[in-house]
Amino acid sequence: MTDDQPATPALLPAGLRDLLPPDAEIEAAAIEAMLSCFASHGYQRVKPPLVEFEQSLLGGSGAAVAEQTFRMMDPESHRMLAIRADTTPQVARIATTRLGRAPRPLRLSYAGQCLRLRGSQLAPDRQVAQAGIELIGSDAPEADAEIVLAGAEALAAVGLTEVSFDLTMPTMAALLLDGEGFKPERREALAHALDRKDAAAVTALGGAIAGTLTGLLLAAGEAAPALAALAAAELPPEARALADRLAAVVAAIRARAPALRLTVDPLEFRGFRYHTGPCLTVYALGHQQELGRGGRYISGEREPATGLTLFPDAILGAAKPPAPRPRLYLPARTDDAVAAGFRADGFATIAALDEGAQPAEHEARRLLCTHVLSDGAAVPLA
Structure with missing residues (x-):
């Protein structure tokens, strides 16, 4: 037991x-x-x-x-x-x-x-x-x-319609860290600091690329200034190619939808495990x-x-x-063509199955209807 x-x-x-x-x-x-x-x-x-x-x-x-x-x-x-x-x-x-x-x-x-x-x-x-x-x-x-x-x-x-597309490059942080040959413990701590957006820890741990990392970390936000920070940063060839690709994607979006809200987070990498290039997350404002x-x-x-x-x-x-969807109560034996007409007009029709179900308005309310059929018309329930 x-x-x-x-x-x-x-x-x-x-x-x-x-x-x-x-x-x-x-x-x-x-x-x-x-x-x-x-x-x-x-x-x-x-x-x-x-x-x-x-x-x-x-x-x-x-x-x-x-x-x-x-x-x-x-x-x-x-x-x-x-x-x-x-x-x-x-x-x-x-x-x-x-x-x-x-x-x-x-x-x-x-x-x-x-x-x-x-x-x-x-x-x-x-x-x-x-x-x-x-x-x-x-x-x-x-x-x-x-x-x-x-x-x-x-x-x-x-x-x-009030949405924002957050564009990221999940491989950027790894490209920058791998190129510096950090010891595993320090690399893990630095990646954790980037994930937490801890600029002070990134500055302390980043060594020769601390300035680049901190600058990109703080550049996260509206697409234009973030891309400007990426363009000005000293990046190794692979990272530069990735940054240029993101800029090309933003330009292609802007050419067709200049008012669409775009943000860029250059060093965000959380949650993207099989992605290899520019990525996006969508939010409602x-x-x-x-x-x-x-x-x-x-x-x-x-x-x-x-x-x-x-x-x-x-x-x-x-x-x-x-x-x-408005719900229309139909008395028993309502003509099928009449019912079909109301469904074509957007009503959900709730047919009475018992001719003795009375009164119609009481039964309509019990079945959560918004209208009742009376004299061929859909009458709203008060």
Whole structure:
């Protein structure tokens, strides 16, 4: 025997939750609106499976999310399976295999649920919805700009126009630190100081590049001054190429969307594990939670790619709730053509199933209706 209490039917594991009306419908509509926007830019939808063999799911870029991945034994093949924690590696696999001969650049979109071993303080959910795009086969700065602009348009489609795209170079800090030959302990301490944005510690630990590191650390902010600081900094060749690439991406974005809010954090590297070039994180003004994240990576073994994953849960938390669909109560035996007409006008029709259900207004309120059909018209309930 154990002292465990009986399980409550409504109790779910930590980080998992039911999505109830009207939130489930709102989320589904928002995802479809974003995917429709992506489709208008030529992104074709794919639907990878929720579960794959561990070896394929966690190969390539998928290795970066291995520590967040649920695993289980397949009773059919007796091989280890893994539940996706992120969709991008799956889309990269599809592009490399099933669509390996498709014309490049390849534009793909997706939406689905992911499961993670643990949440974070800001995002405690372990089951998360994703909707995103991947542009595979082009290394042009315009490709990076395209995913930013398509992402901004998709967010506007669900009512979020006050957004900021934070552009980063997650490999920049490593390029600068590796070039100085720091001992492992000092390098780790310096990387920790950069992660904490601790300028005093960076100055104390940075040695010959302390001035460069501190200057770039303090330059984080609006894109123009941050890029000016990068242009003036003394950088080794690889780091200079990365900085020039970021400047080219910003220029490509500005050429098409001069009013879009862009910020640059030259030394930010947290959370980007398989990215190889300019990356981005999306925020709504006044909200801390990320709306999306993406950037440049390698698809397969060597194919250039870039993408953006949006998080519908966070997006709906930041967006103004849409007006609820009006609910119209229909008395029993209402003509089907009449009911269809009201549905075409945007009503959800709630049909009475019992002719004896009276009075109609009382029954309509009980079923959470906003209107009742009377003399052929939808009459609002007071």
